[in-house]
Amino acid sequence: MSRTLLFACDLSAENRAAFARAIRLANETGARLDVVHVLDPYLPRRVLHDLEEAVVADIAATLTDIREDYALAEPANLIQTVAGAPYAEIIREAHEREADMIILGAHRKRGQPDLVTGTTLARVLRGAPCPVLSVSHPATQSWQDILVPVDFSLTCRRTLRETLKRFPESRLTLLHAWNIPGERELGSSSDYARWRDREVATLRRHLEQETEQLMGELERVPEVELELEQGDPLDVLLTRLRRQPPQLLALGSRGQLGRQSQITERLLAEPHCDVMLCRSW
Template sequence: MSRTLLFACDLSAENRAAFARAIRLANETGARLDIVHVLDPYLPRRILHDLEEAVVADIAATLTDIREDYALSEPASLIQTVAGSPYAEIIREAHEREADMIILGAHRKRGQPDLVGGTTLARVLRSAPCPVLSVSHPATQAWQDILVPVDFSLTCRHTLRETLKRFPEGRLTLLHAWNIPGERELGSDSDYARWRDQEVAKLRRHLEQETEQLMSELDDVPELELELEQGDPLEVLMTRLRRQPPDLLALGSRGQLGRQSQITERLLAEPHCDIMLCRAW
């Protein structure tokens, strides 16, 4: 079955980076690029018809401009408009087209996590049947450095599998945040320090075994590096992104139906890199 990438185009200047990345990914994967723009369903029918023609023409012109700017080949593509609620139509189109991935531009209200929840991007992330890419950086090069926060959850294993499958030539860094009871009270005690170091070593071996088992299921695997950092998972991740932002962050949705997790809201409000959010299973 041929692959389909669904790009939700809103015609804004901020959407241009996502458009370029969508074209690049379609070329690299051999997928068809379906470009969808959602129109206001409450416009008069005659205006809606004229607007539809203008939107399709504008998208086609933008596609040509971006290809020329980035020196990209023309992928197999389909441009279409639909009328309705943006997030609901994007989800519906993804289901009907059996999309392999949804691509959108980044959240525009940067630095305001409390405003993320009601955006089209956040709503799509909650209900998407496939991985969703939030793109905020220019598509000048392929994603090479990919960061994947890891734990022992089903969501994490699924996200890592999706990342390994989609980016076999990338360099993956697996980041795990750990906290061991008693660190604040006993951290200076030598016996406790030895016990703590033993526990961290066991944790590393466990993570390595989990990763090796998953890698054995795949034909091609990229270069991997495992990092263990002490602290709260959200703060460890945000510190890592500020200090050394990757090209792409691959994150699991944790299956939190109906609401965005705190970590996702922070990441969408502070996009240090492009983000791929995967469903929980």
């Protein structure tokens, strides 16, 4: 069965980076690119008909412009419009087309996490049947540097599997943040330090075994590096993104890192890189 990427196009200038990434991914994976724009269902029928033709023509022209700007080949594509609530129609189209991935532009209200919750992007993330890409950076090259926060959850395993499967030529950095009890009170004790080092070594072995097991189930795997950092998972990740942002962050949509809603809102409001969110089931 052929693969399908679903790109939700809102015709905005900010959406151009996401459109370029969608075209690049379609070419790299051999997938068909379905471009969908959601129209206001309350417009008069005659207006909707005329607007549909204009929107399709505009999207086709934009596709050509972006291909020329980025020197990209034209993938197999289908451009359509639908009428309804944007987030509901995007999710419905993804189900009906059995899309492998949904691609959206980044949240426009930069630096305002409290405004993310009710956006189309946030609602699609909550109901999408497949991974969702939030794109904010120009698609000048393929993603080579991917950061994956990891723990021992089912969500983490699925996210890592999706990333390994979809980007076998990339470099993956697996970031695990850990908090060991007693560090503040006993950190200066040599006995505690030896116990802590044993715990960290055990943790690293467990993570390496988890990763090797997943990699053994796939035919092609990328270069993988494991990083352990002490601290609150949310703080560790945000510090890492500010200090050394990857080209892509792969994150589970639920259950990851304990405070998922907080971290998702922060990442969508202040995108340090493109973000792929994967469902937990």
